[in-house]
Amino acid sequence: MNGTIRVGNLFGIPFYIHPSWFLVLGLVTWSYSGGLLAQFPQLPGGLGLLLGLMTALLLFASVVAHELGHSFVAIRQGIDVKSITLFIFGGLASLEKESKTPAEAFWVAIAGPLVSLILCGIFTAIGVTTPVSGPIAAILGVLATVNLALALFNLIPGLPLDGGNILKALVWKITGNPYKGVSFASRVGQIFGWVAIASGIIPLIFFGSLANVWNLLIGFFLLQNAGNAAQFARVQAKLDGLTAADVVTTNSPIISANVSLREFADEQIIQGWRRFLVTDDDGQLIGAVVADDLRTIPTTQWSETEVKQIMRPVAASTTVKSDQPLLEVIQLLEQQKLSALAVIRENGVLVGILEKTAIIQLLQNEPLANPA
Template structure:
């Protein structure tokens, strides 16, 4: 999230705070402090300290909720990139999706389960703990806050937990994760509009249910539902496609046995694409390495008929390969800032061609316009 500040780490997960969080911290402190001062006038200024502590405990509850998601995800071998506190609560950023709908369900439900458990404990403490005065009030309030946190997050719209639970259920039924996402996005949009409508109605004094907060949350849901619907659309387009489908036509391939002159005449001169390097294949068509076009300058052009491509080959270990039958969605997860291209190979090792991030984008564009 933009402008978030790192404040430490828990279980090896970096914890960030978004500046919007401080606004909420101030508002909640003020809210609780005035409430406590009203309930217990004898507290005086202590009410403010207690208000701040209550607000911080509220956020600790949010962090506990996010840790619930994170620890279950980590047990599935998923990297948790960060936990961020922001204006609407917390967000655990996961490196990847769960592999199965069941795993996805468990990650989603873990957060609300933590909140409901905390509610149970705090409620028991405030009921049976024989607490009195401000302490009882604060514990009672925290119990209620955790209950609200669990219930609010079960609203079935992405990115809320209820949305993820709904997604995992539809995924389980249809067998397709993107259909789960698409469905949960649509439901999220409905709840988003509902929140906005209710918020507006309450501002106009038409209803007692809802507030400006309902309106803001509705807006937040609508924004996110739109984004996840888009992501689901991309996944739908890519599903069923494999690495083979995204191979660049006329990929930069050259046989190790070719002379440099043949290579230049047949592959480089007149090629509309100015490749900096070519994949080199052996007599069986398998990957033997790569050749940099610039390296050809090391050999005088007069010798080009006599020198073979293989004399300039660089080690194949630097080139990442992917089987041609790999689902394209998995290929996308493999690509990143450092790894932007892959050599696509058949089962027997024969090179099919090169695949780049841009070739996947092109494929998507063709699918959209088709």
């Protein structure tokens, strides 16, 4: 998320807050202290404000606890939690990867709402079993209610909500296909998104009422995220089972280390590539040569100079194994901001070059592998 501020670690997980969160903190503090002061007029204004702030912070702590619920279950499955972020619509635990089985995905998804339900139970129990009264009892009631609402809202069965992830796991379990699960659950999420938008827009248009404007915002948020999830699933479905070797460019720019610069210059003109991968007699990748480097050698010496004399080393980070899954290759291209990678077999023999554009073409042209 853009513009988030890192505020430290929670159990080793980087913890971020989006600036929009402070706006919500202010609004929640203001509305709860206002509510408390109206309910308990004898309360000094400063104390009311302080209690309002404390309530708001406890509400956000509840949201964090919910996200930690997801995170701990994910960590137990060997999944890294990249971050927990608080933002205008609540919290978000960003997981490094998906669970391996539908059952595991189910447990990650349900863990958050379970934590919220448990917190609701704890706040209710404290309110009922201890002799608290007045503002503290009211705050406990609010905390219990909000945690219950947090659990129930998140259980709405559409992506990106937890209920959507539970639905995804169920469809995955039934069909044996994780992408069908995402596709179905994100479609349901889009329906809920439209319902939320309609519930915000209808009062606005017909009665000029802003009462449900929040629904409108939530609706757009759901719609956008459900759409992203569906698109990501389509990409994954299409690339599933493919490896780096499947998108290697035919007639890749490969040149033997022993050829002369004269031959290289001719080859370069015929093929039109700017950069060639250089192989030894066994076909192993040993470097790369760029057409511009020809200029460093006088033309008169091109016949007796070999490519290996002007070649540059190739960083291991710009090569991939031919059997590497294409999804991992895309991540690598994104992380390293590369447009091409050299593909090599297990034994070090060069297969060819893999270009980012080839993957983009594949995604645009090929029919869906798993139409859902």
